[in-house]
Amino acid sequence: MAQEDKENVIDQPEVIRHRMVTIEIAGKKYDVPEGITIIKALWYSGQEVVRGAGCLGGFCGACAAYYRTKDDPKVRTCLACQMAVQDGMSITMMPPFPARKATYDIQALKEPKQDLFNLYPETPLCRNCNACTEACPQQIDVREGVWKAVFGDFKSVSEMFMDCVMCGMCTPVCIADIAPNLVALYVSRAQGAHFIEPPLGLDTRIKEIQDGRFNDEWAKIFKMTEKELADHCATVK
């Protein structure tokens, strides 16, 4: 990797020393370097991590965690791979939650907006407590999404939940036993499969390929010598 260089025009030689902070992991105290992510703090404190880490990039939702900062009574949620530790923080990983996922044949749905109430009949029982929204580490207005699903505004739901990493943190908090992320997933898929016109250009292209429209061009390419092909590629800008 990059070496230090004497000629570096704007060199920053100072290197911060790690300040250690004390945190609590599942009720036990550990000293770890300040500012590392919670997952790295788990490794640092000697824990084997199998469940609780996936993409390590903030996309898979495997690392759902609860945390509380020093002297603050509020317990918050986060993705442990995306959250830096600070002094006095208390952390616990969220266990998997046994939410019920409905199964369906997305393409065979006849009335997707009605079917929502058969697949997830608890959805309209939302009591508007907003706990799901407060629990969402992706800052999605989950409660609003649940209502929009109930009122059949599938388009808005699909847009609102594009950020959903399926961490499931909105589920254990729900007093109506709704799994908002699963509802939103169904709604988004139904929106894509049933309420958006298929793109015309795509069918045209598929037909062109089937009809062999590019066969002459292919033939030309495969007749070329290695050198000719390289030259041809070089002309494409």
Next chain:
Amino acid sequence: MDIHALQQIVHSTRDARRKQTIPKFPPAEQDQLIHKYHPDYRVSAYRPIRFGPNADDKTVVELAALLEGDSPISDDSDLTPDYTTDVLVVGGGGAGCAAALHAHGAGAKVMLATKLRLGDSNSVMAQGGMQISVASGDSPVTHFVDTLKGGHMQNDHDLLKVMVEEGPSIAKWLLSLGVLFDRDGDGNLHVKKGGGSSKPRLLTCSDYTGLEIMRVLKDEVLNQKIQLLEFCAAVELTSDDSGNCTGAIFKDLDNHRQIVVAAKSVILATGGIGRLHIQGFPTSNHYGATGDGLCLAYRMGAKLMHIDTFQYHPSGAVYPEQLIGALVTEGIRSEGGHLVNAKGERFVNELDTRDVVSSSIIRECEEGRGIRTMSGRIGVWLDTPLLDAEQGPGTVEKHFPAMMLQFERFGIDISKDPVLIYPTLHYQNGGVKIDTNSETNVYNLFVAGEASGGLHGRNRLMGNSLLDLMVFGKRSGLTSAARAAAMPHGKLTLGHLKRFRAEAKKHGSGSGVVSPMILPAYTRRED
């Protein structure tokens, strides 16, 4: 100096840079740059593999040790199957899900086993998009030519032709499952231009393309009630007396038990190698990207190809510390974001291929024009606020919500401040050699997705991987399903392993490590 003070040069030079055009390097200069600065050309990082199907081929030392590594399974293990299935898919990323769904759709009994949870993978992180030639001014042939050029003319032509030609029907399949690709005003699929491509060809779901595709595919795997084994890592394959693949052995990571699965064919979709941290590079890859499939296939006698070349994505985050190695999507550069050195200058055409851009960044840093953070890391600027300046306020937020949020968590507003980047280990260009059905030279052993090799040549073009997963996932699934119908189960033996061990012994024993790695050893053992 603190990071904000360092950033000033980016703001103060922005207007001047906007008027500049930087031409791409001519081929000769490209080659020179790559040879001098690309990590693939760091001779000391490589060594020949001593034995096995790729004996004497060079690869990075980290991978060579694993390929020569010993299996955790003993020769006389009990191979009574715990499960029996037609098609066994190993890996729960995009390639694995596509393979399982197509094999199941074709009527086969399918089991999908994966090391973490279903979907915890590299696939879920793909932000930039998926290349498919759907636009009217584009064609599969142009897609072919662009990819070949990007791959330094080393791509397998047959694999590549199959991929570009099947692309559009893959888009149709995904749409029918409910994947929400971005659209134009006229309802057609919106296409973006990617680095190294001559035409706009990237299909996107804002900057959550991989997440959206994976949410849908995972849901579909569950809806189809495909049998799942989560938190189970494949640690060895089984072979019959002719050396054909007949199943796999897993380690259950929850209870450490061994699980034997008999299958008519096995599809390895185990992804890449980022977590080997080749040459000490940080990585953008998921926790389980440890090259397991390569080791398993290698011991079975499957030939690997292009395993001396890796993709270092030009823009891995350098600051803040928590995001080290995380990907800053290429989309930023596709939309016109500049790369800027410590002097406030651009130094490369930002849309050149990844190996060229990465090499040029390394050059800037090695020649002293990099920016050093207080924790001692070095990088160059990616001018993200430029997008708002060019296309109006709110552009970054609207087009890159995932990235906005990722940095916002650490108090950084990338629409106002540039981000510091340095190449990060991103993709394994090569892998197990496959044919157009995704099968290896070992009968009934298929490899699909990033674990396979040949398709991308020596440098994968951005956005081609997602398509690769879908096309070859599908082909492996369909081929193995079709074959299963008329085929009995084979005998489960470890004949291949005995042969491999004998060969290791002949070469003065293996590398002394046990492979596959399964998970990187990040847990600190002592003070």
